[in-house]
Amino acid sequence: MKKSILAVLIFTSPILFAQKIKVEEGSEKFSSGSQNAASAIIYEADIDFVIKEWKKVLKDFKHEKVKDDNNEVFGDNITIKDWGNNAADFYTKFVEDKKAKTIKMSTAVDLGGAYVKSSDNNDKYKYIEKMTKEFAIKMSKAPIEDKLNAANKTLAKEEDRLRDLEKEKKNLQDDIVNYKNKTNKAEKEVIVKEAELEKKKGEVNVQKKVVDASSDAVSEQAKSAKKIYDKLEGQQKDLEKDIKELKSDIKNYKEKIEKAEKDIKTNEENQEKKKKEIEEAKKVVAEIKKKLDSID
DSSP states (O other), X not given: OOOOHHHHHXXXXXXXXXXXXXXXXXXXXXXXXXXXXXXXXXXXXXXXXXXXXXXXXXXXSBOSEEEEETTEEEEEEEBOGGGOSOOEEEEEEEEEEXXXXXXXEXXXXXXXXXXXXXXXXXXXXXXXXHHHHHHXXXXXXXXXXXXXXXXXXXXXXXXXXXXXXXXXXXXHHHHHHHHHHHXXXXXXXXXXXXXXXXXXXXXXXXXXXXXXXXXXXXXXXXXXXXXXXXXHHHHHHHHHHHHHHHHHHHHHHHHHHHHHHHHHHHXXXXXXXXXXXXXXXHHHHHHHHHHHHTOO
């Protein structure tokens, strides 16, 4: 059985390995120069999406402006309540490594002449460190969550298709029972009508003799005999027509039964294939969940 494109992506992705998000302190280059910063690696994310989301984070604080340029986000006069009423400028640089599928996020905070350092402003640095780690975790999980949603949708569709197949099989089984009942009924009707036909043929033969015998009789007597004969002959033809139609129906019912039995066999084979595909889809979902839980 061929693996789905989604399954191939999951099982060949670097996300297979647990990702421990770490925040490291060190000097990084910004538009304002080399500054002390808190840095973390974001995995498998789209840089434009990451920048957009980080701007939202900064805009949640009281601020003068938040803008981005050349993959650097600048937050002017960001006011953090836990730090008091003194505003600070945030510089966050995002550096993408397309080959490794990672984005390095580095944030430096200017308190107004001095940048946040753990050695000088440990509480403030811990705050930035926490912000950075939480954001890096969220962004690293975002693409995996997208894959999980896609995998769950795939699984749901496969399960829906299996239910459809089960319903189709039940309908085919009901059709077979229905056609067999109709066949049995038609066969009994054929037996009854064939007996009636034989009786009617006898009546027609007798009446023909009456017609032949009355050919020299008075006109009214001959007409009466011929009228009865025509009626009996018409009834005979109706019976022959009914029997022919019943036998045609019986043939049709049996052909439909045969087709339904073949369709059931195909349906059962498709159900087995679908069950295997569902198990594969469940494994993919479980694997993605495992990878999602491994990021912290």
